[in-house]
Each structure stands twice: as structure tokens, then as C-alpha cells.
Amino acid sequence: MPDLNDAAPVALVTGAASGIGAACAALFRERGWRTAGLDLRTSDTDVPVQADVSDAAAVAAAIAQVQEQLGRIDFVVTAAGYYEEGIDVVDITRHQWDRMLAVIVGGTVNVARAVLPGMLERQSGGIVAISSELALGGSATDLHYVAAKGAVLGFIKSLALEVARSGVRVNAVAPGPTDTPLLLADSIWREPEYLATLPLGRLVTPQEIAGAVFYLASEGSQYCGEVISPNAGAVI
Amino acid sequence: MAERKIALVTGAAQGLGLATARRLGRDGFKVAVNDLVDDGRLSELATELDGLAVPGDISDPDATSAIVSRIASEWGRVDVLVANAAYMTMSPFLEADPVEWWRHLDVNLSGHFRLIQAVVPGMREIGHGRIVIIASGWGVIGQANATAYAASKAGLVALTKGLGRELGPQGILTNGIAPGFIDTEQLQVDADDAGITLDEMRRVYAESVPIGQIASTEDIAGAVSFLAGPLSSGMVGQIIQPTGGITRTRA
Numbered sequence: 001m002p003d004l005n006d007a008a009p010v011a012l013v014t015g016a017a018s019g020i021g022a023a024c025a026a027l028f029r030e031r032g033w034r035t036a037g038l039d040l041r042t043s044d045t046d047v048p049v050q051a052d053v054s055d056a057a058a059v060a061a062a063i064a065q066v067q068e069q070l071g072r073i074d075f076v077v078t079a080a081g082y083y084e085e086g087i088d089v090v091d092i093t094r095h096q097w098d099r100m101l102a103v104i105v106g107g108t109v110n111v112a113r114a115v116l117p118g119m120l121e122r123q124s125g126g127i128v129a130i131s132s133e134l135a136l137g138g139s140a141t142d143l144h145y146v147a148a149k150g151a152v153l154g155f156i157k158s159l160a161l162e163v164a165r166s167g168v169r170v171n172a173v174a175p176g177p178t179d180t181p182l183l184l185a186d187s188i189w190r191e192p193e194y195l196a197t198l199p200l201g202r203l204v205t206p207q208e209i210a211g212a213v214f215y216l217a218s219e220g221s222q223y224c225g226e227v228i229s230p231n232a233g234a235v236i
Numbered sequence: 237m238a239e240r241k242i243a244l245v246t247g248a249a250q251g252l253g254l255a256t257a258r259r260l261g262r263d264g265f266k267v268a269v270n271d272l273v274d275d276g277r278l279s280e281l282a283t284e285l286d287g288l289a290v291p292g293d294i295s296d297p298d299a300t301s302a303i304v305s306r307i308a309s310e311w312g313r314v315d316v317l318v319a320n321a322a323y324m325t326m327s328p329f330l331e332a333d334p335v336e337w338w339r340h341l342d343v344n345l346s347g348h349f350r351l352i353q354a355v356v357p358g359m360r361e362i363g364h365g366r367i368v369i370i371a372s373g374w375g376v377i378g379q380a381n382a383t384a385y386a387a388s389k390a391g392l393v394a395l396t397k398g399l400g401r402e403l404g405p406q407g408i409l410t411n412g413i414a415p416g417f418i419d420t421e422q423l424q425v426d427a428d429d430a431g432i433t434l435d436e437m438r439r440v441y442a443e444s445v446p447i448g449q450i451a452s453t454e455d456i457a458g459a460v461s462f463l464a465g466p467l468s469s470g471m472v473g474q475i476i477q478p479t480g481g482i483t484r485t486r487a
Contacts, residue, residue, distance in 0.1 A: 136486065157484060164446040164481055176470070199404030199472050208470030215467050219458040222416075222451045224481030230470030233404050236397045 010070045011217065012036045012063070014053055014111055015080030016043035019180030020130055023206035024077045027214050036066040036073070038111070039080065046070070053080040053107030054099075056114075063114040072122070075217045076115050078108045079130045083182040085142040085189075097144045104148035108155060112170075119168045126169040128216050129156050130209070133176040133231040149174075153227060160225030171223045173212045176231025179203040199233030242311050243464065244303070246270045246294055246351065247321030249277045251420035252370065255453035256318055256460045261285040263461055265316065268307045270294070272321075294321055294347035304354040313362055314355045316464045319348040319392070320370040324385045324422070326429075337384045344388035349395065359408045367403075368463045369396045369412040370456075373479040376414050376487040389414075393475055393487055400473020409472045411463045414487050416479030417441040417450040446481030 011028040015021030016037025025035045025045050037043030038051055038059070047069050051062040067073060081104050084096065108129050119125030134142070135149035153172055160170035176198070177189035183203070188194060195201055212230045216223060229235060243260045247253035248269035257267050258281075267287040271278050274291040282289035290306050292299035307314055323343040325336055352367060359365030374382055375389025396412035403410055419438065427437035441450050459478050462468050475487035 161446055161481060161484075165448045169447075199401050200470070201405060204470035208468075211467030211469070212471070215462045219455070219462065220478075222447070222455045222459075222478035222480050223476075224447050224479075225484055226477055227486060228471075228476055229474055230468065231474075232470060233400060233472040236400055236473035 006071060008032055008034050009074040010034045010036065010066075010072055011075045011077065012038060012066055012073045012115065013043075013045070013077045013079060014038045014107065015078075015130075016045055016048070017041040019079070019182055020175065020178060020206045020209045021077065021079035023210040024079060024213050027207070027210040028217070031214065031218070034070055036070060038062050038066075053078075053110060054102040056106075056110045059107075059110040060114045063111070067118060072118060073115050074125055076111060076125075076127045077130065077213055078111050078127070080107050081130070081182075083142070083145055085145075085187060087141055087144075089143050092144050100144040100148045101151070104145070105151045105155065108152050112155075112159060116163070116168070120163065120166050123167040125167075126171070126217060126220060127156075127159075128213050129172045130213075131156070131172045131174040131227065133174050133229055133235045136174055136227070136229065137235040157225035164224050169216070169220055169223060171216050171220060171226045171228070173209060173216070174227050174229040174231065175209045176204050176229070176234040178206055178209055180206055199236075202232060204230055204232050240264055240266050241315040242266045242268070242307065242313060243316040243318060244268045244270065244290070244307060244314050244355070245318040245320060246348070248281060249275070251422070252415075252418060252453045252456050253318075253320045254281065255457040256320060257281060257285060257287070259454065259457035259461050260316070260318075260464065261287065263465065265464075266311060268311075268314075270303055270321065294351050295342040297350050300347070300350040301354050303351070304358070308358060313358050315359075315362070315364070316366040316368065317352065317355050318368045318370070318460055318464070319351065321347065322370070324382070326381045326385070328381055329383050332384060340384040340388040341391070344385070345391040345395070348392065352399065356403065356408065360406055363407050365403075365408040366464050367399060367408065367410040368460050369410065370460075371396065371412045371414045371475060371487070373414045373416045373477060373483040376475070376477065376483045376485065396475060397473045404472040409469070411468065411471050411473065412475045412487075413456065413459045413463065414475050414477045414479065414483060415451060415456045415459075416445060416477075416482040418456055419450055419452050444482075445479070449480060451478060451480065
């Protein structure tokens with residue numbers, strides 16, 4: 001008798017241990033998907049694997065393990081990342097710059113390269129990268145983060161075109177300021193004066209970002225290099 | 237069980253509007269369906285969905301308020317408005333008849349302006365609402381020989397953004413969809429104009445799209461379902477573009 005569970009599609013989420021990644025994994029599971037989480041820490045997923053997304057070899061090994069345990073990967077969400085704010089451009093150190101690009105850009109590229117061969121072989125699948133509304137509108141004193149998130153958009157749009165005829169869909173979700181542990185208690189994005197400028201007057205929730213991601217995963221066949229931005233109206 | 241939400245879909249007799257009404261019905265909405273006149277299709281659809289047929293020309297100000305009053309008297313309110321009805325003809329710009337220019341603006345833009353004016357007071361009263369505006373990829377990137385249509389749809393893009401900003405603080409979320417080619421009755425018109433078969437027309441359009449296929453009405457109805465439903469509650473003033481990669485810019 002076939003295992004019915006094997007018919008359920010598989011979502012791999014990076015950064016699945018907390019914040020947006022954890023909310024994505026939870027929503028996919030709630031909707032009947034099997035889930036794998038790739039994070040530095042363990043995650044509440046069917047197959048948690050621990051790896052640093054900026055380490056290409058570690059990512060390849062982790063994804064091979066997921067494919068072996070779950071049979072395939074249908075959809076990938078690259079949510080792994082971190083945030084630093086309040087740093088003037090001249091004060092961003094070489095190390096801060098390099099690490100941000102290695103994690104945000106490198107992490108997205110490493111994961112995409114590892115999952116694409118399987119998707120291209122099956123002529124189906126999808127990738128959604130988590131970018132940021134700041135990459136659309138610009139920001140001050142977090143320039144290395146914004147530059148990295150902007151690079152993710154360029155990568156995603158180009159990759160989307162490169163694989164457009166293969167049936168694999170590549171898109172991005174650009175969240176507005178989201179209520180996750182990455183926004184520290186004293187973040188400027190939590191200040192009432194800032195929130196009052198937003199049409200929704202509040203931070204978006206990790207679940208609301210997951211909602212946009214899940215829509216692209218479940219009904220996103222007509223999107224190619226699109227950027228969907230649940231941002232509370234921060235960038236319209 | 238939660239009370240069923242109420243949606244109004246304009247241009248629901250055929251094509252995208254029809255698919256949208258059926259999708260929202262499956263999603264659990266009570267659906268009021270509008271089109272210019274009820275030639276039987278509208279009341280048939282209303283029966284199928286256990287909904288309400290509210291025919292009327294949305295470019296006629298009296299008709300728009302009558303449509304909304306009718307729904308209010310039957311069901312009490314409108315939770316979701318899908319602004320879908322549209323008019324389109326094509327011609328080279330210099331040959332465009334000014335009457336055609338105004339017809340595009342009257343139906344596509346002014347019609348929905350008035351309809352939104354008619355539904356918003358009720359949404360304010362209940363403290364929530366969703367307005368889903370069907371714009372067009374051509375309203376984002378422009379289109380030769382369809383300047384009036386594209387301009388009217390670009391107007392809807394700006395209307396979406398303005399309403400997003402203005403009504404968002406009141407709990408009324410306005411977002412829009414800019415579709416590319418959709419497999420609707422319009423394709424037969426285009427095929428006849430081009431002197432080719434319907435299948436040839438589908439192939440021509442599909443080849444021009446990066447993903448190599450055109451959207452079904454159900455695909456775009458799925459986008460409406462997203463913007464009308466709980467998964468999009470963080471979005472306001474946004475235009476999503478299920479165009480298969482035709483529009484590679486942010487709207």
C-alpha cells in the first residue's frame with residue numbers, strides 16, 4: 001500500500017527556526033505539505049537539517065539529505081538572514097559587508113543551485129526568495145542589508161527568465177517591517193512615529209509574509225520574476 | 237460557523253469575471269454578480285451560486301448606486317468588491333475615435349470610481365473591506381494600438397495606490413492585479429482580426445510570454461481569491477502581476 005504522505009508536496013524553508021521562515025514552515029505544514037527546515041539551529045519541521053546557508057558545500061549536503069529523506073523538493077523558500085541597522089555607510093566594516101552578502105546573496109544562490117537540478121529534471125517546482133521592501137524603496141543606516149536584498153531581486157528576476165520555459169517558477173516576496181526577533185526592541189521600525197506613517201499603522205506579521213509565500217507556492221504558476229510585497233503600505 | 241462574506245463582482249457574465257464569481261463562491265462567499273444587462277447568463281450564474289444578479293451599466297451613476305443598494309437591502313453589506321468590468325477596442329493612436337477614448341475611461345475608470353464611492357460607506361460602517369481592482373499588464377508597460385485601454389488601466393493602477401493609502405487606515409484594503417494574456421472570449425476576436433484560428437492565436441500569444449503559456453481565467457481568479465482572502469492581510473496598495481513574465485517591472 002502506498003504511503004499517502006508521500007503524495008504530499010515538499011517545501012524546504014531556510015531560516016525555518018524562527019521568524020518568517022518558521023511561519024512559512026508552519027503554514028505549509030498546516031496546509032498538508034511535508035516540510036524541511038534548513039537553519040543554523042534545529043527547526044519545527046519534518047526534516048530539520050542544520051547548516052550555514054553561506055557555506056555552499058554544507059548547503060549541498062543538507063539538501064541532498066532532505067531529498068533522500070523526503071524523495072524530492074517541490075518548493076523552496078529562502079528566508080535565512082539577519083539584520084543590522086543604525087550603521088552609517090562609512091562605519092560599515094569590510095567584515096560586516098562581506099558577511100551580509102555571503103548570507104543574504106550567497107545563501108540564496110547556494111540554495112537555488114542545490115535545488116534546481118532536481119526541479120529542472122522534473123520540469124516543475126518553485127523558489128521564493130525573501131527580499132525586503134527596503135530593497136524597493138531604499139533606506140538609511142542599513143545599507144549593506146538593503147544592497148544585499150536588492151541583489152537578491154536581481155538574481156531572482158534573472159533566474160526566473162533563465163528557467164522560464166522549464167516549468168520552474170522563481171519569484172520574490174519583499175516584506176515590510178515584520179514583527180520578528182530580527183527587529184530588536186529599540187529598532188526604528190518599531191517606533192510609534194514610524195508605524196503611524198504606514199497605511200496599516202502596524203508591523204506586518206510573519207504569518208502575513210507566509211501567506212504571500214504560500215499563495216505563490218500553491219497558485220503561482222503565472223508569476224515569473226515577480227516581487228510581491230506584503231508591507232503594510234510602506235512601499236506602494 | 238463564521239458568517240459568509242459577501243462579494244460583488246462586476247463584468248461577471250463571461251471570462252475572468254465569471255471565473256472569479258465561481259471561485260469566490262467556492263471560497264465560501266455569497267456572490268452578487270453584475271454585468272451590463274442580464275441576458276439570462278447573469279441570473280443563471282446567480283442561481284448556480286445561490287447568489288444575486290445585479291445587472292447595470294457601471295458607467296451610469298444611477299446604476300452604480302442602485303447595484304449597491306440592491307445588495308445592501310438583500311444582504312446588508314458588501315465585504316469585497318472585485319472591480320473587473322472592462323471595455324476594450326484597439327486601433328492605431330492617430331485613428332482612435334475620441335468617442336472610444338472616453339468610452340474606455342467611462343467604463344474602466346470612472347465606472348469603478350463611482351462604484352467604489354458607493355460601496356465604501358458600508359465598508360466603513362462594518363470597519364473592514366477588500367477592494368480588488370483588475371488593472372492590466374498593458375496599464376503598467378503600455379501597449380501599441382491600445383493606448384486608450386492602457387491609459388484607463390494605468391488610471392486604475394493609480395486609483396489602487398491612492399485608495400490603498402486613503403482607506404488602509406480604516407481597515408479597507410485595496411490591491412490590484414495586472415494580468416497579461418488570458419484565455420478568454422477576447423482571443424477569438426483577436427484571432428478574427430489577425431485572420432488566424434483560435435489555436436494559432438493562443439500559440440502566438442504563448443510564444444510572446446517568457447513562460448511560454450497564457451493564463452487561464454481560473455489562474456487570475458486565484459489571484460483575486462488571494463487578494464480577497466486572509467492570506468493577503470498585510471498587503472495594501474499593491475499590484476500583483478500574474479503575466480508570465482511580460483511585465484518585468486514593479487507596478
